[in-house]
Amino acid sequence: MKKLDTTIVVIDDDINFKRDPFIVEAREFFKDVRFFDIPQDAIKYISENLEKRLIVILDLLFPSNEPTGNEILKTIRESTFLIPVIIWSGVDEAKWSFPDLINNNAFAYLKKGASSAEIIAKLFEANTSINNDISSALESWIEANSEKDREAPYMLTVDGRTLSLNDILNEVRMQTPEGIEFSKKLTTLTIDLLARNKESLNG
Amino acid sequence: MVNAILVRDNADVALGDFFENCHNQTKAIVESVGDVSVDEMESTHIDTDIVINMKINSLHPYPFLFISYTHGNETALLKDGRMPFIAVGQNHQLLKNACVYCYACKAGKELGRAIIHAGGKCFVGYNDSVEVHLRQPEIFAECATHFIRSFSANNNVIQSAQEMKAKYTEHIDNIYKTNALSAASLVKNRDAIVIHGDNGLSLNDFRTTPNSF
Numbered sequence: 001m002k003k004l005d006t007t008i009v010v011i012d013d014d015i016n017f018k019r020d021p022f023i024v025e026a027r028e029f030f031k032d033v034r035f036f037d038i039p040q041d042a043i044k045y046i047s048e049n050l051e052k053r054l055i056v057i058l059d060l061l062f063p064s065n066e067p068t069g070n071e072i073l074k075t076i077r078e079s080t081f082l083i084p085v086i087i088w089s090g091v092d093e094a095k096w097s098f099p100d101l102i103n104n105n106a107f108a109y110l111k112k113g114a115s116s117a118e119i120i121a122k123l124f125e126a127n128t129s130i131n132n133d134i135s136s137a138l139e140s141w142i143e144a145n146s147e148k149d150r151e152a153p154y155m156l157t158v159d160g161r162t163l164s165l166n167d168i169l170n171e172v173r174m175q176t177p178e179g180i181e182f183s184k185k186l187t188t189l190t191i192d193l194l195a196r197n198k199e200s201l202n203g
Numbered sequence: 204m205v206n207a208i209l210v211r212d213n214a215d216v217a218l219g220d221f222f223e224n225c226h227n228q229t230k231a232i233v234e235s236v237g238d239v240s241v242d243e244m245e246s247t248h249i250d251t252d253i254v255i256n257m258k259i260n261s262l263h264p265y266p267f268l269f270i271s272y273t274h275g276n277e278t279a280l281l282k283d284g285r286m287p288f289i290a291v292g293q294n295h296q297l298l299k300n301a302c303v304y305c306y307a308c309k310a311g312k313e314l315g316r317a318i319i320h321a322g323g324k325c326f327v328g329y330n331d332s333v334e335v336h337l338r339q340p341e342i343f344a345e346c347a348t349h350f351i352r353s354f355s356a357n358n359n360v361i362q363s364a365q366e367m368k369a370k371y372t373e374h375i376d377n378i379y380k381t382n383a384l385s386a387a388s389l390v391k392n393r394d395a396i397v398i399h400g401d402n403g404l405s406l407n408d409f410r411t412t413p414n415s416f
Contacts, residue, residue, distance in 0.1 A: 138383075138384075141383055141384070142384075152337075152338075153337045154336060154337055154338055154384075155334060155335065155336045155337060155338075155384070155385075155388070156217045156218055156221075156334070156335050156336075156337065161217075162217060162337070165384075168384070182384065182387075185384075185387035185388065185390065185391050186383060186384070186387050188387065188390055188391065188394075189375070189379060189383065189386055189387040189390045192375070192390050193379065196372075198376060198379075
C-alpha cells in the first residue's frame with residue numbers, strides 16, 4: 001500500500017510512547033512519523049517545515065520546566081492554523097483548561113487510553129480535512145512558486161497595501177479575515193469552473 | 204459629436220500606473236470612434252471637486268460619457284483612496300445626463316443608484332471591491348477597459364457589460380491553471396459588475412449636434 005505523504009508529529013514527554021502500538025501502526029500508513037519528547041524541538045521542526053503536510057498529536061501535561069500542551073498549541077497557532085492538532089492526553093479533565101484549546105482550533109481530543117484504531121482513524125480524519133481544506137490547497141499552490149516569485153509584489157489590496165505571495169501565505173496560514181477571503185475567492189472560482197463545465201469533480 | 208470626460212488617479216502610489224494604463228487604452232478606444240471629444244482629468248485635477256465640477260458644468264445639460272479609473276467606496280469616487288471628488292450628497296447630481304463607467308471599488312452600490320436617481324442615464328460599475336494583480340496587470344486592464352471597447356463599437360449598455368463579463372471569463376479560463384489566485388480575483392471583479400439606469404442606451408444616444416456647444 002502506498003503511504004500517505006503526510007508527516008505525523010507526536011509530542012509527548014514520556015518516551016515510552018515512542019514504541020506505542022499506534023506509532024508502529026501509523027508508520028504503515030504515513031510516510032513519516034516523528035516523536036519529540038522535548039516540546040521546543042517539535043516546535044522548531046514544525047516552524048521549519050510548514051510547507052509539509054503535517055498532523056500533530058499533542059500531550060497536554062509536561063514537566064514544570066516545559067510549556068504545557070495548551071502553550072505549545074498556542075505557539076503553533078502563532079505560525080499557522082492549517083495544521084490539524086489532535087490533543088492526546090490523560091489529564092484530569094475537570095482540572096484542565098480546555099477553552100483555549102478550542103479557541104486555538106484543536107482538531108480533536110483523545111484520551112491516553114484510546115486504542116490504536118481510534119487514534120489511526122482520527123489521523124485519517126485529519127488527513128482528509130487537509131485534503132478538503134481549500135486553504136491548504138491555496139497554501140500548496142503558493143508554496144509551489146519559486147522563492148523569488150513569492151517575494152515579489154503580487155497584488156494590491158483595496159486599501160493600497162502591496163502583498164507578495166509570502167504575505168498572502170501568512171494571511172492564509174493565520175486565517176486572518178483577508179486569508180479567509182482568499183480561500184473564499186478560490187472556492188468561488190472552483191464553483192464557477194464546475195458550473196461552466198470547465199472542470200469536473202473527477203478531475 | 205460625443206463628449207467624454209476621462210478621469211484617472213495616475214498619481215496614486217499603489218495603482219497610479221494601472222489607472223494610467225487603463226486611461227491610455229480608453230482614450231485610444233474612444234478616439235478611434237472618430238467623433239468623440241475627450242476631456243482628460245488626472246490626479247491634480249481631482250485634488251478637490253472644484254475643477255471637475257466646472258468641467259461637468261460646462262457640459263450640462265447635454266448627454267456625455269464619464270469614465271473613471273480611481274479608488275472608490277460605496278458613496279464616492281476617491282483620489283488617493285480617501286478624498287472624494289464625486290460623492291453622494293456633494294456633487295453626484297452633476298452626472299445627470301451622463302453614461303458613467305467607473306472602475307472603482309464599491310461605487311456601484313450607493314453612488315451608482317444616486318446618480319441614476321438624480322437623472323443619470325446609465326451607470327456601470329462594481330458593487331464590491333475590485334482587485335488588481337501585479338503579475339499580470341495587463342489582463343486586469345484589458346478586462347477593466349472592455350466595457351468601453353464594446354460600447355464604442357455601438358453595442359448598448361447591457362451588451363457591452365455582457366461582453367466585458369465574457370472578457371473576464373475568457374481570461375479566467377486562460378489563467379486559472381497557472382495562476383489560480385489571479386483567476387479568483389477576476390471572478391470576484393466580474394461578479395461585482397453592476398448596471399443601473401437605462402441599459403438599452405448606446406453611443407448614438409450620446410451624440411449631440413456639432414453646434415450644440
